[in-house]
Amino acid sequence: MTHPQDLTLRQQADAIRHGELSAKELLEATLERIGERDASINSTPVVFNELSQVQISQAPAGPLFGVPITVKDMYALPWRAARNGTSYNLIPAGASGPYRSLRDAGVIVVGIANQHELGIGSTGIYSAYGPTHNPWDPSRCAGGSSGGSTAGVAARLVAGSLASDSGGSTRIPASWCGVIGLKLTYGSVPYDGYFGAATTFSAPGVVARDAGDTRMLTAAMLQRPLPQQSGSGLRVGMVREPFWNDVDAETAAVCTRALTLAGWKVSEVKIENLELASAAFLARLIAEAGIPSLEVLASVSAPTRALLLAGMLAPARFVPRADRVRAAVRYSLAAVFETVDFLVWPTTPTTAASVQDPWVTIPSGRVTVDVPNVRQNSLANLTGAPAISIPIGLSGSQMPIGLQVLGPWGSEARLLDAAEHIERVSDRSFVSLVPALAR
């Protein structure tokens, strides 16, 4: 018999709706699986055993009634403060906006997804809960900052997770763990009780194993239907420099193969002032990151502490200039979307970095992986646009590779059409890949 967590999220919801599986049975199977499988990846360090039962008794009969998910540590829950990967209660307990949307759809929050501390990192190595490991190879990073969300979904502990994305934090770990990660359009859901409320970059992210599950969770988040259309015949733009040229050759080749398979009309495009986008993102990011309390600052890892301390020194004069660049880049992006439907490039420059040595070699040199990871992803955060990472196969070393598709503001449904199209033309071979840990 198929384990309930080997079903898709929509199959779980259907099975409960049709009485083939009870919410209680699904919850018990989920808790058991987390207990069996999570020790080597540490994706879900906090599990709500009794509280999950209480949630079932109180859940409305929504489209996701009884479906267990995890929630990143950036969202306040009625019974737990958000800690943002630290040991401190940073946002008091309460029903955060994104949580409310999912609760009203009937989901059960079964645990807290691990994350890089304070969301400041793309590896998931530093967290008060310990590092999150990649289910495809526990010696590699799950990614970050939402690595607990993606590792848990890839390992089939849960079928969906609420993540977040301030500079690729949903898409980077999705790429490294071989699952879908969708960054929503900025401000598309209420932000109260969410760490992203303090920034102009962050958006909630949705993590699931395939496009159909992602669509269902995203519709619940956005509280509107996301009608499905054909994803064939799309016009997609490639921005060669730096997004295709400064990545590992195998990663670029696998992404190119996926585009060929998709049969989309591909053209090379240029985004005016793109060369300034990373600087504008950095200036704003530093200005908005701020410094947590001295107590928290003393508790975080040396690299996170140094990043925060360095940010304190950055001159504020760059911020108004960054805002001018930000506005210009948004106009450039909108102009590009008059000629293509989407932009495409590798989500991450390499497959998952090593936990012991998170440096990678790409054409521009050997760098700490955070730098090119954020470069590949921050355009969506700078502009507010949505973007998705779609699993498109494995490297020679059997590690997942993700293709990023960036769309116009509010185009979540069409991004999911693109992901669904890739699933169809690949006979679902990419989304059916399962790490050895979960076989």
Place this chain on the structure above:
Amino acid sequence: MSNFEDWARATYRQAGIEVDDNDLALVELIYAGALGQLEMLDRIDLEEFPARGVDLRHAPKAT
């Protein structure tokens, strides 16, 4: 002690933050890298980059 160290230590002292040499070595590395990138913004022509309102939830309005 370098000028950077003097300045950084003074800034942190003012904020009530104690730092050690290891902190400062990492901070100096990160700060130098960040500043190198941020200084690109000093070179933009402000006439080419007018100040405009940004509503991140939507596409920019046509001009």
